[in-house]
Amino acid sequence: MHFIYSIQSEWLKTRRSLASWLVIVGGFFIPVILLSARLLYPDNTQKANLSPQFWEGILQQSWQLMAIFLLPMGVILATSLITQIEFKNNTWKQLHTTPQRMSTIFWSKLGVILFMMLQFFLLFNIGIYLSGILPALLLKQVDLPKETFPWLTYLKTSGYFFVDCLPIVALQYLVSLQFRNFLVPLGVGIGMLVAALFAVQWKYGYIFPFTYCLSNFFLLRGAELKELRHINIHIWALGYFSVFTLTSYVLYLTKKEKG
């Protein structure tokens, strides 16, 4: 029960925060761009809507920009911002004098971050769906997509990307809990992301924890990644997530100064 109350309390802190705006704006950013393009070029839109692979096409288009840069960057920013709420407002000391176990605080904060990620994925998928059907509702010359919406494919794709983001969440959470200065987690996150852009082309790139979103996108496009033939990047992502989270948990519990 205490955990639920703690989650409620943590969730309330995100209200009107930069992180919560980031989730909403980030979720709809790409779909709005795609929708605008589809509204501006109705002939192309009509042609695309008749395609039997329409929803797969729009899914790939949407994830292209998102997976390579925006999603990892958004995760880095949102995770750091949520954790930094306590440092920024000087509230760690107040939080640590509430009658809660340290573990409750740790897991409820992480829970809220993961919940916000889910919120982002939900909004993003709603955005993709709307960008697919809205042109037909707004423009007379455009018909509704012929293909039935492939819920399962969308769910599976989002699920994989969610899992592939988890190492980024865990590492950012770890660093953000340890450093008061917001630039530290941000610097670490951006540095790792840039490194991942290079590492993904490397034979052993899969051992680098920030590459999984990129790799998953290549797999989504149907690319034959030789080096990943016998590797399950999602399992690697979950592994890194567990290691980073446990390390973060131990460091958090053993902190000598708690505010």
Next chain:
Amino acid sequence: MYSIEAVGLSHQFPNGDRALDQVNIRVREGSIYGFLGPNGAGKTTTLRLLLGLLKKQKGKIQMLGKSFEEHRIEILQNIGSLIESPSMYSHLTAVENLTVWQKVYQCPKNRIQEVLKLVGLADTGRKKAGQFSLGMKQRLGIAAALLHNPTLLVLDEPTNGLDPGGIIEMRELLRTLNKNEGITIVISSHLLPEIEKLVTDIGIINKGKMLFEGPLHELMRRQQEASYLAFETNNTAAALQLIQSHHVEAYLQDEKIILPHLPKPSIARLNQVLVQNSIEVYGIATVTNDLESIFMNLTNDN
């Protein structure tokens, strides 16, 4: 019974600076305990140790009759605190800020309006806490500390940033809470005049060492003991000799004869003796050390 009983608290910072050295604190249940000391004396470190914000290195801490280490959550359920600058979420309103804590403490929702009214912030509406003045922030911090009806309130320099009117209001509020609700209050300050009108007990700390701890009246007794008499005459040497011949310890200071505080009849008798010996007495004054000078003396000696 003691609300706080800490024995042998010592703390050293990673850079080797010794912040506390064998500090003992005993806060009586139902008292208002003034924790005094100049800036950097170790007040905040002590309070942070008591609340578990710093990892304890040496000593024992009992709060509300129980070991803090073993009953941390149970104890914190009954403690309200405000450590240093107020903690609040600047992007949330006063009500939202308190709701954050209300969820954790699981106290009734109507308590939020009650405490906001109590600290005079009931009408802040949709204004974000980040737009509050320092005094308003401080009062919101107090409201958060009071939200769950604690039996012990730990306030670290709560009057920081308050104007004189605000300080008086705060003093009244704390006095009422102590009197009507029986809340034990620990209040730290570096200014004695600010809290001497409020507290029942006092602890004075300097350079990490506890210099005095006891009821306020004990400190006042010391104050009385520290007061002295000053005689001003036309012939100090002869007067001094005469006074000493009556077995009174006396000495000269700035052309005045200084002697310990005496009962009124003894002062009259000494005066009579001086006059009878043709010494003109220009003035007899009782010089009283105020609490401030005792505090200064204690901290300076240390």
